[in-house]
Amino acid sequence: MAVSDQDEKQLRIDLAAAYRLLDLNNWSDMIFTHLSARVPGSEDRFLLNAYGLLPEEVCASNLIEVDVKGENANISPESVNPAGFTIHSALHLAREDAHCVMHTHTMAGMAVSALEEGLLPVNQTNMEFYNRVAYYDYQGVPLECDEREAIVAAMGDKNSMILRNHGLLTVGRSVEEAFYRMYYLNKACEIQVEAMKTGGKLLLPDDDVCEHVAEQMANPRYNAQSIDLIWKAMLRKLDRIDTSYRD
Incomplete structure (x- = not known):
């Protein structure tokens, strides 16, 4: 199937929307x-936010196209965060289905x-990720591209990852799929943190139930x-607040 300029335009809108939803x-x-x-239509070109922009400032037109080295593929002075690119490029390059990669530092995710023990099946939401979350041990700020292989190996064929002592990561065949996984992975972390705050003994269902x-x-x-x-509902919500992400 031929790829049109409209395909990239829609992708830019969706990715910009995800940044606004992140905020x-x-x-x-x-x-x-x-x-x-x-x-x-590309195997080695990716869209990422310009380094220095807040998520609330990202829009379709200011997303940067970068190559496999994280360098701006177009003639413009903007750059991207090298540490952020290392994690994302590792999965984009290794997984054909990883069209979108999301990485967050939420309070619950970092906790x-x-x-x-990592993520526990303390709630129905958490059970969606039962035996389906990868873990990657902290190696320092991921500035080196040679760390790609370790990240890919840790991820395997899973779609969600907890970067130990760091944060959360999800991949998807589309922006909306990666967003859905991130929303509920983070929600699962929030539920677990709240349950642990009570100081009570956690009730965990049997493995077969999970x-x-x-x-x-x-x-x-x-x-x-x-x-x-969910994605359509989120776009409607954004449009009621501010449509500038589409610009």
């Missing part, structure tokens, strides 16, 4: 939060990333419909 959901870490997407729920949540028809309806 709206209080997931922002100032200028250090990164969401990326593979340019339609759970510091727990030895696996059953995870399989239910992964039902392709249910999952695809949920992602589509």
